[in-house]
Amino acid sequence: MNAAKELSRSLWMEHRINHQGPPLAGDLTTEVLVIGAGIAGLSCAYELVRSGHQVAVVDRGALGGGMTARTSAHLAFELDDFFEELRSLRGEDACRQYYESQCAAVDRIEEICREEAIDCDFARIDGYFVPAEGRDVDYLRKELDAAHAAGFADAEWVAAGPGFWSSGPALRFPRQGRFHPLKYLDGLVRSLERHGAALYPETPIVGLEEKDGRVDAVTGAGRTIRAAQVVVATNSPFHLRIPIHTKQAPYRTYVIAGPVPRGAAPDALIWDTLEPAYHYVRIQPGAEADTLIVGGEDHKTGEADDMDERLGRLEAWTRERFPELGPIGHKWSGQVFEPSDYAPFLGRSPGHDQVYLITGDSGEGLTTGVAGALMIRELIDEGGSRWSGVYDPDRLMLRGAVEFVKENADAARHWAAHLGSAEVGSLDAIPPGEGGLVKLDGKMTAAYRNGDGDLKLLSASCTHMGCVVRWNRFERCWDCPCHGSHFSVDGEPLQGPAFKPLAKVAP
Numbered sequence: 154m155n156a157a158k159e160l161s162r163s164l165w166m167e168h169r170i171n172h173q174g175p176p177l178a179g180d181l182t183t184e185v186l187v188i189g190a191g192i193a194g195l196s197c198a199y200e201l202v203r204s205g206h207q208v209a210v211v212d213r214g215a216l217g218g219g220m221t222a223r224t225s226a227h228l229a230f231e232l233d234d235f236f237e238e239l240r241s242l243r244g245e246d247a248c249r250q251y252y253e254s255q256c257a258a259v260d261r262i263e264e265i266c267r268e269e270a271i272d273c274d275f276a277r278i279d280g281y282f283v284p285a286e287g288r289d290v291d292y293l294r295k296e297l298d299a300a301h302a303a304g305f306a307d308a309e310w311v312a313a314g315p316g317f318w319s320s321g322p323a324l325r326f327p328r329q330g331r332f333h334p335l336k337y338l339d340g341l342v343r344s345l346e347r348h349g350a351a352l353y354p355e356t357p358i359v360g361l362e363e364k365d366g367r368v369d370a371v372t373g374a375g376r377t378i379r380a381a382q383v384v385v386a387t388n389s390p391f392h393l394r395i396p397i398h399t400k401q402a403p404y405r406t407y408v409i410a411g412p413v414p415r416g417a418a419p420d421a422l423i424w425d426t427l428e429p430a431y432h433y434v435r436i437q438p439g440a441e442a443d444t445l446i447v448g449g450e451d452h453k454t455g456e457a458d459d460m461d462e463r464l465g466r467l468e469a470w471t472r473e474r475f476p477e478l479g480p481i482g483h484k485w486s487g488q489v490f491e492p493s494d495y496a497p498f499l500g501r502s503p504g505h506d507q508v509y510l511i512t513g514d515s516g517e518g519l520t521t522g523v524a525g526a527l528m529i530r531e532l533i534d535e536g537g538s539r540w541s542g543v544y545d546p547d548r549l550m551l552r553g554a555v556e557f558v559k560e561n562a563d564a565a566r567h568w569a570a571h572l573g574s575a576e577v578g579s580l581d582a583i584p585p586g587e588g589g590l591v592k593l594d595g596k597m598t599a600a601y602r603n604g605d606g607d608l609k610l611l612s613a614s615c616t617h618m619g620c621v622v623r624w625n626r627f628e629r630c631w632d633c634p635c636h637g638s639h640f641s642v643d644g645e646p647l648q649g650p651a652f653k654p655l656a657k658v659a660p
């Protein structure tokens with residue numbers, strides 16, 4: 154099970170990944186084990202198998218059923234947290250490495266599409282930063298300077314942005330990309346099978362131990378996979394309790410998609426400068442109409458209960474700018490992790506020699522996932538990577554200290570919620586199809602009533618580190634605000650870092 158079991162359906166999920174393989178049925182020995190079959194894991198498996206390694210990939214749910222199925226699929230090497238911010242926190246070298254690695258990631262996706270004949274609507278298009286308000290224009294000037302310093306030599310100031318934004322200045326970033334993420338993963342899966350990798354869906358890993366020069370991974374069914382190297386590409390690493398999770402914060406973000414006449418919206422990536430959550434816009438071209446895809450309205454996971462209002466605002470914002478927009482066909486949400494010093498964690502897992510990880514995706518996890526795959530191939534084959542300076546998971550985060558302290562104070566508050574009052578006074582107050590927190594025998598309990606009126610009662614204590622989970626009425630699941638775990642109404646983990654189910658509570 155994974156986030157594919159959350160309620161909303163993205164535009165991409167209309168395409169199913171064609172893989173009929175069964176879960177792992179016995180023990181297995183392999184040279185490299187990749188855990189997680191999203192863009193990060195499948196890209197890593199691809200790099201390693203093409204480099205001559207024996208590779209097995211496992212996923213606890215459907216292949217490609219994680220956050221990659223919920224993305225908006227901009228392939229950008231402009232930094233969504235801004236080069237200007239990264240430069241002031243971590244210096245120009247970090248910006249240069251970021252730029253170079255993200256360019257390499259988009260190049261690599263394009264190359265793989267060509268070499269493996271993957272038809273996934275990949276196209277190079279322009280990206281634009283547009284000011285959300287007049288006062289942001291000055292900030293764009295600083296960002297352009299920082300992007301040039303990072304190596305983005307042909308980023309440029311334009312007097313008019315695309316489409317609706319033609320009345321004001323913008324920054325233009327050439328050579329960005331877009332694709333259909335699940336068609337791409339489908340193509341990768343077929344290529345991996347052709348190149349001899351083994352793929353096992355519905356095979357959760359619940360334990361990982363590095364010892365005596367090897368790594369043993371234990372599956373939920375009690376099987377052991379023995380490997381020389383393991384890549385944890387589970388979006389949020391399940392095998393570490395603390396080191397990474399205190400350095401990144403989970404955010405829910407929302408997307409709507411609907412038809413527009415062909416050519417009514419520009420074929421470009423557009424991001425505005427709105428704070429705290431920017432809008433992101435692109436189209437998916439179609440034969441008769443294009444589909445306009447607009448995202449935004451982010452909030453910290455578990456800290457909002459007004460999804461209908463957020464989606465309503467997103468639609469109103471879009472209709473104001475694109476009056477030709479037809480009925481909204483898809484509304485969905487997903488989660489991203491925001492690292493407190495603006496760069497993801499890609500490379501050797503802290504405290505390990507033979508375990509690697511990819512996490513801290515921010516809104517650019519497709520390209521950072523592919524950059525991570527390139528890096529891990531280098532680390533395994535060559536012992537080092539050109540980009541470790543900016544992405545090393547073990548780096549000191551001193552310069553992101555203010556954000557770090559704030560995020561961790563939030564986690565303490567969510568843990569302390571066990572001691573606070575319940576959201577609903579009694580189980581009777583929970584209508585069918587809804588969930589809420591109640592106190593039963595003095596313990597915070599996550600209660601959900603299904604359409605037949607039956608109650609499902611679970612401990613509200615997240616199995617990662619014990620914070621109180623919150624009801625997500627849009628996705629009909631339990632979200633942990635501390636480090637971003639999600640659980641089904643039956644308590645099964647859908648998104649890490651938690652990998653154990655919520656404890657059942659007797660009625």
Ligand SMILES: Cc1cc2nc3c(=O)[nH]c(=O)nc-3n(C[C@H](O)[C@H](O)[C@H](O)COP(=O)(O)OP(=O)(O)OC[C@H]3O[C@@H](n4cnc5c(N)ncnc54)[C@H](O)[C@@H]3O)c2cc1C
Nearest residue numbers: 155189191193213219220221224227358487514517518519
């Ligand atoms: C709404 C939205 C819009 C976005 N827009 C963009 C964008 O425009 N551009 C961009 O670059 N990025 C974007 N992102 C971010 C990007 O989509 C994600 O960062 C990226 O897809 C994550 O890929 P992944 O492979 O790390 O994780 P996933 O796709 O989540 O894959 C991880 C896999 O690991 C599996 N797994 C987890 N735990 C275990 C375990 N214990 N055992 C076995 N398997 C396990 C899961 O089942 C899952 O399939 C967006 C994200 C969202 C939610």
Ligand code: FES
Nearest residue numbers: 615617618633636
């Ligand atoms: S995700 Fe860490 S406590 Fe829930």
